[in-house]
Amino acid sequence: MDRQTLTALAHADHPISAPLNDRNVAEVLDRAIRRPDAHLLDLGCGEGAWLLRAVQEHDGVTAVGVDIWDAGFDATRADAERLGVADRLELVHQDVTAYRSDRKADVVLSVGAAYAFGELLPALAAARGHLAEDGVVVLGDCFWERTPSPELRAEFENGPQSYADLPTTVARVVADGWTPVHGHVSTPAEWDEYEWSWTGSLAAWALDHPDHPDRDQVLATSAAHRESWLNGYRGVLGFVTLVLRRTP
Numbered sequence: 596m597d598r599q600t601l602t603a604l605a606h607a608d609h610p611i612s613a614p615l616n617d618r619n620v621a622e623v624l625d626r627a628i629r630r631p632d633a634h635l636l637d638l639g640c641g642e643g644a645w646l647l648r649a650v651q652e653h654d655g656v657t658a659v660g661v662d663i664w665d666a667g668f669d670a671t672r673a674d675a676e677r678l679g680v681a682d683r684l685e686l687v688h689q690d691v692t693a694y695r696s697d698r699k700a701d702v703v704l705s706v707g708a709a710y711a712f713g714e715l716l717p718a719l720a721a722a723r724g725h726l727a728e729d730g731v732v733v734l735g736d737c738f739w740e741r742t743p744s745p746e747l748r749a750e751f752e753n754g755p756q757s758y759a760d761l762p763t764t765v766a767r768v769v770a771d772g773w774t775p776v777h778g779h780v781s782t783p784a785e786w787d788e789y790e791w792s793w794t795g796s797l798a799a800w801a802l803d804h805p806d807h808p809d810r811d812q813v814l815a816t817s818a819a820h821r822e823s824w825l826n827g828y829r830g831v832l833g834f835v836t837l838v839l840r841r842t843p
């Protein structure tokens with residue numbers, strides 16, 4: 596089974612690909628959307644779950660999501676049709692680094708997707724380029740809740756991406772010219788819900804499809820992920836979602 600299909604299965608019960616529960620997703624969107632006709636752009640939107648919530652809960656809001664992975668787009672478009680909001684949600688299958696638009700966004704989201712630009716600051720630079728004058732950025736990224744072992748650091752900081760502790764992470768963002776107007780640090784319960792859902796959805800699918808040729812692979816992927824979480828990054832890796840406005 597290819598990685599895209601596996602990922603789609605893993606997110607079956609948790610369409611947001613980040614450790615936030617529904618209440619906190621709604622809260623972050625409420626804080627970020629400052630006008631009834633706001634236009635949203637999500638750089639690395641996954642299946643588009645944040646945007647579907649936004650257009651569903653905020654009449655008049657329009658949204659464009661961009662992702663290099665489109666396996667979840669059809670299901671989200673079908674949900675949008677069913678909910679009567681399809682005309683306000685567009686999903687674009689493209690590399691975000693190549694995405695260009697003449698339309699500035701009132702809200703630019705990058706949640707768990709800063710790595711598409713290398714890391715946090717280049718992601719903020721890209722968001723700034725797409726942002727309307729008085730716009731808001733929703734940035735979600737990992738940080739180290741506790742000092743990681745060298746092995747864990749190597750596992751999560753491959754390539755240009757590196758993480759810091761929470762105060763340093765926020766200080767980097769502030770030094771880049773942003774003022775946080777809201778923030779949410781994912782709770783241990785949100786992390787557990789996310790990881791159990793990810794690993795559990797895969798395991799349940801494998802057990803429900805005993806004769807499928809990919810069953811063993813899916814079961815093994817679930818078990819490996821669960822091990823690396825429980826014996827590795829649980830309680831060490833954190834996730835913060837910041838609502839940011841430009842510092843005057």
Ligand SMILES: C[S@@+](CC[C@H](N)C(=O)[O-])C[C@H]1O[C@@H](n2cnc3c(N)ncnc32)[C@H](O)[C@@H]1O
Nearest residue numbers: 611612639640641662663664690691707708711
């Ligand atoms: C952890 S997921 C987060 C998805 C979504 N923001 C959410 O919170 O549900 C990261 C997403 O970034 C996307 N991504 C990574 N590199 C990308 C690139 N160069 N262009 C577009 N999307 C990219 C991945 O395909 C993936 O869907």
